Amino acid sequence: MIRLAEIRDVLVITEFNQAMAFETERKKLIPKVASKGVKNILKNSNLGFYVIAERGKEVIGSLMVTTEWSDWRNGMFWWIQSVYIKPNERRKGIYTQLYNFVKESANNNPSICGFRLYVENENILAQNTYEALGMIETSYRIYEELKPETRK
Numbered sequence: 001m002i003r004l005a006e007i008r009d010v011l012v013i014t015e016f017n018q019a020m021a022f023e024t025e026r027k028k029l030i031p032k033v034a035s036k037g038v039k040n041i042l043k044n045s046n047l048g049f050y051v052i053a054e055r056g057k058e059v060i061g062s063l064m065v066t067t068e069w070s071d072w073r074n075g076m077f078w079w080i081q082s083v084y085i086k087p088n089e090r091r092k093g094i095y096t097q098l099y100n101f102v103k104e105s106a107n108n109n110p111s112i113c114g115f116r117l118y119v120e121n122e123n124i125l126a127q128n129t130y131e132a133l134g135m136i137e138t139s140y141r142i143y144e145e146l147k148p149e150t151r152k
Contacts, residue, residue: 001053001054001055002051002052002053002097002098002101003051003052003054004049004050004051004052005042005049005050005051005052005062006042007039007042007043009042009050009052009059009062010035010038010039010042011035012059012062013038013050013052013059013062013082014031014034014035014038016059016061016062016082016084017029017034017037017038017082017084018031018034019084020082020083020084024120024123025120033149038050041064041066047066047067048064048065048066048067048078048079049064049065050062050063050064050065050082051063051064051065051098051101051102053085053089053094053097053098055089060085060086060089060094061083061084061085061086061089061094061095061098062082062083062084062098063080063081063082063083063084063095063098063102064080064081064082065078065079065080065081065102065115066078066079066081067079068116070113073113073114074113075111075112075113075114076111076112076113077112077113077114077115077116078102078106078112078114078115078116079115079116079117079118080099080102080115080116080117081117081118083095083098083117083126095129096129096133099133102115103115116138117130117135118142
């Protein structure tokens with residue numbers, strides 16, 4: 001089943017975010033900061049939302065959606081981020097279900113002009129998945145600068 005996350009999902013989403021960060025980038029998130037970040041988005045829908053995949057009562061995957069205003073398109077882009085599927089649940093269509101939930105939600109919301117995501121250059125398997133779902137690679141690169149208190 002696919003559903004919107006609720007405050008009761010804070011712990012599992014935080015654990016997924018920590019696992020994903022380490023698995024994909026070998027980064028260790030600061031647990032207290034990561035947990036507060038999850039709580040903040042769940043309490044403030046203006047920041048975005050999480051989508052959960054579960055089997056029975058077990059959460060097996062999640063992703064986060066945040067927003068970006070596009071003045072060029074007079075609409076909002078949804079950014080798919082923090083995607084994590086439990087290792088033993090991968091390659092079973094769980095991400096496709098999460099993606100289709102986001103896509104259908106975007107299609108039903110006239111203020112959304114599209115959705116995007118970013119992926120590590122080396123994550124070819126994920127890139128193949130995104131392309132198979134109809135996404136296209138853009139010509140943009142992502143740059144960032146983090147404040148010291150948000151990294152270890």
